[in-house]
Amino acid sequence: MxxxxxxxxxxxxxxxxxFIKLRYYSLMFVIAxxxxxxxxxxxxxxxGESVEKLDKLFIYTVLATLVGARLGHVFFYDWAYYKDHxxxxxxxxxxxxKFEIVGFSGLASHGAAIAIIATMYFYSKKxxxxxxxxxxxxxxxxxxxxxxxxxxxNFFNSEIIGHETASAxxxxxxxxxxxxxxxxxxxxxxxxxxxxxxxxxxPQFTEALNLVVAKHPTQLYExxxxxxxxxxxxxxxxxxxxxNKLGYIFGVFLVLLWVVRFVVEYMKESQGGFEDQLGDIxxxxxxxxxxxxxxxxxxxxxAKNRKYE
Numbered sequence: 001m002x003x004x005x006x007x008x009x010x011x012x013x014x015x016x017x018x019f020i021k022l023r024y025y026s027l028m029f030v031i032a033x034x035x036x037x038x039x040x041x042x043x044x045x046x047x048g049e050s051v052e053k054l055d056k057l058f059i060y061t062v063l064a065t066l067v068g069a070r071l072g073h074v075f076f077y078d079w080a081y082y083k084d085h086x087x088x089x090x091x092x093x094x095x096x097x098k099f100e101i102v103g104f105s106g107l108a109s110h111g112a113a114i115a116i117i118a119t120m121y122f123y124s125k126k127x128x129x130x131x132x133x134x135x136x137x138x139x140x141x142x143x144x145x146x147x148x149x150x151x152x153x154n155f156f157n158s159e160i161i162g163h164e165t166a167s168a169x170x171x172x173x174x175x176x177x178x179x180x181x182x183x184x185x186x187x188x189x190x191x192x193x194x195x196x197x198x199x200x201x202x203p204q205f206t207e208a209l210n211l212v213v214a215k216h217p218t219q220l221y222e223x224x225x226x227x228x229x230x231x232x233x234x235x236x237x238x239x240x241x242x243x244n245k246l247g248y249i250f251g252v253f254l255v256l257l258w259v260v261r262f263v264v265e266y267m268k269e270s271q272g273g274f275e276d277q278l279g280d281i282x283x284x285x286x287x288x289x290x291x292x293x294x295x296x297x298x299x300x301x302x303a304k305n306r307k308y309e
Contacts, residue, residue, distance in 0.1 A: 005168065006168075006170050006171060006172050006214040007171050007172065008171075008172045008174055008200055008209070008212065009155075009158060009171045009172060009173050009174060009175075009217075010174040010175060010196050010197065010199075010200045011024070011156055011158075012193070013193070014026070014027065015027070024153060024156035024157070025153035025154070025156055025157050026153075027153075028149040028150060028152050028153030028156070029149070029150065029153065031149050032142075032145070032146035032147075032148075032149040032150060033058070033061075033062055033146070035142065035145060035146070035149075036058075036061070036142030036143070036145070036146050037054070037058050037142075039141055039142045039145070040054055040057065040058075040138065040139070040141075040142055041054060043138050043141070043237070047138075049128065053127055053128055056123070056127050057123060057127070057128075057135075057139075060119050060120075060122075060123055061116060061119070061139070063119075064112070064115040064116045064118070064119035065112045065115065065116060066112075067115060068111045068112040068113070068114055068115020068116065069108055069109065069111050069112035069115075070111070071111050071115070075111070109147065109150070109261070110285070110288040110289070110292075113292065116139070116143070117136065120132055120135050120136055120139065123135060131246055133246040133247040133250060133299070133306070134246060136247070136250040137237070137242075137243060137246065137247065137248065137249040137250045138237065138243070138249075140233050140249055140250050140253035141230065141233050141234055141237060141249075143253075144226055144229045144230035144233055144234075144253060144257060145226070145227070145230040147222075147223075147226040147229075147257065148222075148223045148224075148226040148227050148230065149223075151219045151220070151222045151223040151226065152219070152220075152223050154219040155217065155219040155220055155223070158173045158174070158175040158176045159176070159219075160218060160219050160268065160271065161173055161176050161215050161216075161217075161218065161219075161268070161269055162215045162216025162217065162218035162221075162267040162268050162269065163215060163216055163267055163268070163269060164213050164214065164215050165214055165215060165216050165267075166214070167214075167216070169216065169217065170214030170215060170216060170217075171214060171215065171217045172212040172213065172214050172215075173212070173215060174196055174199060174200060174209075174212050175196060176215070177211060177212045177213075178196070178199070178208070178212075180192035180195070180196075183195035183196050183199060186199060186205060186208050187199060187202075187205060215269075216267040216268075218264050218267050218268045221264045221267065222260060222261065222264050225257075225260030225261075225263075225264065226257065226260065228256075228260075229253065229256045229257050229260065232252065232256060233249050233252060233253050233256075236248070236249050236252065237249055245303040245304060245306060246303065246306035247299035247300075247302070247303045247306055248299070248300065248303035248304075250296075250299055251295075251296045251297070251298070251299030251300030251301075251303060252296070252300055253296070254292050254293065254295060254296025254299065255293055255296035255297055255300060256296075257292075258289040258290075258292040258293045258296065259289075259293060261285060261286075261289050262285075262286050262289045262290075262293070265282075265283045265285045265286045265289075268283065268285070270283060270284075271283070271284060271285060
């Protein structure tokens with residue numbers, strides 16, 4: 001069957017700068033953190049807080065995001081593997097069954113969220129010396145837009161794919177269908193990027209290309225949802241008095257962001273985790289989203305009783 005109506009997604013891995021290749025996934029993280037610093041600089045200027053405190057916030061947030069996301073993947077989604085390979089949690093290399101550089105492929109947003117909240121407690125007490133909800137109300141703004149860029153990075157990586165679909169929104173993810181080794185075996189080429197390009201464009205490999213079915217681009221669905229969340233919390237902070245009600249912006253942020261995640265999960269392929277043990281009613285991502293939504297509702301509803309002057 002020829003899926004001529006759906007786009008074949010086979011992007012390059014990044015920008016070749018000659019001396020280094022800047023991967024799009026890494027670039028999206030750089031943009032997310034850079035834009036986050038810029039947004040928080042505007043907020044700190046408005047609040048009369050120093051750049052020194054902002055720089056510390058930036059460092060803490062970067063570390064919390066990366067460490068929390070990594071540990072979140074390990075414990076929430078792939079503990080069955082890592083409990084027998086503890087060293088690989090912190091190592092970018094694998095020694096068995098053979099030595100290979102594997103990097104850190106697993107990152108989970110739920111883990112990043114928990115780590116950021118925990119780190120903000122320390123930051124609020126030791127650095128900014130304000131209630132934790134004060135900083136959480138404000139950091140929700142860059143986190144929302146940052147989440148959008150991370151999902152765009154997932155899109156470039158052809159990961160976190162949705163179920164098969166006949167919808168016009170479907171995309172044929174070539175690099176999701178075939179591993180680099182499989183692509184090289186199909187084409188006989190020794191460079192996997194050239195192999196992917198050959199499958200896409202060389203009529204000789206049409207049969208292989210036809211095996212690539214359209215799937216929901218769930219990364220883009222989430223990215224668009226997070227963009228809307230960003231607009232909401234940005235407007236609340238800059239155009240209303242919501243910033244004076246502790247937990248109001250953060251509560252709205254938690255509800256909207258994790259509802260987006262909960263809904264999109266229905267279209268995603270399983271990412272693993274503990275969903276099988278709970279009857280496969282909801283995905284692991286959905287189970288983990290529920291506590292954040294409930295906490296968000298509580299903060300949202302009770303914010304009127306926590307005014308900050």
